Amino acid sequence: MSSTPALSTTSYAVLSLLALRPWSTYELTRQMDRSVGRMWPRAQSKLYEEPKKLVAHGLAEATAESTGRRARTVYAITDAGREALARWHREPGAGPVLEFEQLLKITFAEHGTTDDALATLTAARAWARAQNEENLAAARAYEADAGPFPERAAQTMLVGRFLTDYYRLVAEWADWATGVVADWPPDPGRAVAVPEEMRETARRADW
């Protein structure tokens, strides 16, 4: 009845990090940027709230520390927290949710110019390249046995494989689409679908 608000997936994401080791809130935000944010992106300020919720539920403990006259809070998981995590893992979870503004623009390309569409595709390509940069660095680190949390390499590899293939998918799609759009007339409203590509698309959907 009295209510600490219910736990969300974001709560479990933070709790999962706390299961690794204690972190200060700022450290959590950094870690989120690098790792978890790839599959569960959340704003920094959210990461200042969630640990408080975890404490209210008894899943984490807060310790007040200080650097000079400035306070900081370090959070650690509790036994109840580990149990809550285990329960969470027993549910299969939600499938991927994609938000892709650039793809939305391509969908309705006829309201812009062909050059607009090409620029959009170039931006998508650049995005994939930039994401992959960090990904590649991480992969190399693990190969050289220098990745963080080496005892978790098995899990990290599963995730790394997905992300790698995902970034590559975006890049390859953007390259292919650029080739297709390059043959469009200046007004995309007059573009005609290439029959061979239509067939190939249908073929790929058939598995």
Place this chain on the structure above:
Amino acid sequence: MSSTPALSTTSYAVLSLLALRPWSTYELTRQMDRSVGRMWPRAQSKLYEEPKKLVAHGLAEATAESTGRRARTVYAITDAGREALARWHREPGAGPVLEFEQLLKITFAEHGTTDDALATLTAARAWARAQNEENLAAARAYEADAGPFPERAAQTMLVGRFLTDYYRLVAEWADWATGVVADWPPDPGRAVAVPEEMRETARRADW
């Protein structure tokens, strides 16, 4: 100063649909489910708000109709709306944002059991299969020249190709990961990364 709230990507998504033809709000929600929702998923109630915002900005017009004693509202784009769309297309837009709870669970698989992880992967596989079902139906329809908005086939194909490859990526990843996890001991905390797969992951990231 006085403020109709600013336009969001969701606003432009709705406006793009209105550029195709006028729709009632309910029709918009159906259309969103089938097409645009794949790359820009939004709750139904949102789609009742956005058109009002478009009207306030002068980008759409509302017409009150009725079915019996029940009112309904049909929205149509204005010339200013088309110009706004064209301006929107001049900006390259944001890259894809992924939210993938199942991948998050796999990342921290050590807090559940190996069976939990396998169940999560099975769910991911099923999700991809289900999504692809509709996708395949649409691809076949276009192949048979029976898709909606045939004059937009060129754009539809670009988008269809991305989604097809994306769903397939999820399925293939889930299959591969299932094979890997099947060899884990019951406690994923004791799982060891397969060196050959590590190398392959790094190799794939290198493009």
Place this chain on the structure above:
DNA sequence: TTCTTCATGTAATTAGTTACATGATTGA
């Protein structure tokens, strides 16, 4: 004629982002 599903909409709530503020540390 009743049940179910389609169709239409609003209200309440929550999740999340943007913007701001400021102390500590480092390096030019």
Place this chain on the structure above:
DNA sequence: TCAATCATGTAACTAATTACATGAAGAA
């Protein structure tokens, strides 16, 4: 010693979701 960046946190706001409500149309 000043500027820049790292570290820490809150406040205000907005976007989005969940839940609800109810009329119309078609099926049993």
